[in-house]
Amino acid sequence: MNPTTSAPSNAARALIAEDEPLLAAALTQALRQCWPTLEIVATVGDGLSAVREALRLAPDVLFFDIRMPGQSGLEAAAELTDTWPPERPFPALVFVTAYDQYALQAFDAQAMDYLVKPVQTARLEKTVQKLQLVLAKQAQAAINSGANFERMLDQLRHLLQVLPGVAATPPGSAPGAVAAPAPLRLLQVGVGTQIRMVPVDEVLVLEAADKYVRVLTATHEYLLRMPLKELAAQLDPNIFWQVHRSLLVRASEIATVTRDEAGRLHLGLRTRPERLPVSRLYAHRFKAM
Amino acid sequence: MKLHREFNGVSKLRHYLQVVAFTLVVATIQCTFMPDKPYGPPVVYSVLIGTFTWAIIDLGRELIPSAAETGWPHGWQGIALVLVGIVVGYLAGTLLADTLCVHYFHFYPPGALISGADQRTSILITVIAGLVGTFYFYAVNKSAYLEGKMAEARMHASESRLKLLETQLEPHMLFNTLANLRVLIGTDPARAQHMLDRMIAYLRATLGGSRQLSHPLADEFARLRDYFELMAVRMGPRLQYTLDLPVALRSAAVPPLLLQPLAENAIRHGLEPSVPGGHIAVRARAIESAHGPLLQIEVQDTGVGLHSHAVAPLPTRGGGFGLTQVRERLATLHGAQAGLELTPLAPQGTCARIVLPLTLSSA
16 A cells, blocks of 8 residues: 555666766756665667667666657657557656747646656656656556556657657747648659659558658559658648558558457558558557447 | 738828918918908919819829839829829819809909919919929828838848847757756866856857857857857767868958857757767868859768758758858848858768858958
């Protein structure tokens, strides 16, 4: 019953992802004071290492900076929801951000816990109390409650929508009001010395592959040298559905949705043989009517 | 804000009262030169002719489309309006005054003829008074219009200055710097002081710099160093930079904070999104051209670079507010002789190159 009793037997472990070394050191120090039993298992400086280390070390709490190189804290969290082993409870998430009115509004709207840099001790203490309570409840329930996880997926989904590419957008332009240029009609794909014009109407699947995007039409496959995020911003989201952080599918091309034994969704296509995974973040789109 | 004129009844009434006062003055002068004649008829004629002329010119110009912005029709339309106003005003005013003088005021018996000399005087007075009056209103109107234009221009200028300030004093940068400073005060007070000094210099330049027209390139490089030092505290080993300014170019005149947006872009779009960070090099060179010596400044970074030319193969890409502002400043000062271009670097990174006429200040 008492949250403090559960801590010594199984001390909480935390991971800090913060790209500014001084701020990372400061947060570590502040946490040591407010929460002496917390063990900080790693401090990383970018969004890619954040995911890698979180999966390797399986901490109980994640402190993620929003704006980080590689990928943003939000994107890193979204990736983790997909790759996290189902038998382990998902860690408690706390986002850390410097002044950024759009982000703060979005967090407030989603009732998501966050810390504002410079981190004030009083605020950190409150967050720590909340975290201890959450971890104690989790320990009691022994299993990550599905409802909580769903709620967090929901929050993340909203935040990713409202703050598209917080890491990539220059702060001068309002991330909330993304300029909507005319939707792209043609992809200009460099093939050898040629440029192939591929009508967007023929594109069925777009898959992120490192710095490239794999473009699949009914009969061909092309490589486009640009990040998927940037391409996605120029496509109609009602026609191309995001089903995974690295997959965009033409909605009318989806033929079947099947659930495997682990509860994951997979898409079958009308004209192509590929089976595409659906991440948990986007699974809410596929429900029988 | 666009200056848009609307029909204004009060100002029209004011114009009319001014016209009536003017016609009374004209009538009085007429009487003074011809003391043998009664005062009544010239007043009636003067006021009526004035009224018709005013109505045609002052109300008529509202109907002419080319008067929409300035309030006065362009070119021949304006001249034609005045001529029509004077001729019609004279004829209609005289006709009505004749009738009134005979049948209402009984100045003359019915059928009395007005002498040819009187008529000529009357026409002359109408033409002169009409021209004087028109010119007066035209001048008043024009100065009001110009004042409005100036207010508009002033507003634009302060608006763009505010916007510039906003991008330079971006809150995210400011609060992150303060957060770092807060940490340093506890752990390394000497470094905190050093950082605070840089920040004070940076703030002073940002808040006051845009008032000056130009300053030596050495000062510009010093401001860049302040900015990079601030960012280096925050980014640690992820930011490396070199500043290369030949001694001969230290006194070259440049607009203050011209390079600031380029340095910020190199960090924000180049190094910040890159996991290992990178290196920024700023170099100044004097180059020769057909039009005389030019100053070339390059800001090169090894960051993530401008991708997406696969989809938008336009050379004009990279038109954020910072770059637009640099281009506008260069164009205002030097026209086509100065310019800014962005080029991707291999294997990765971006180079922003500014060229402007080289002027060495003697100071």
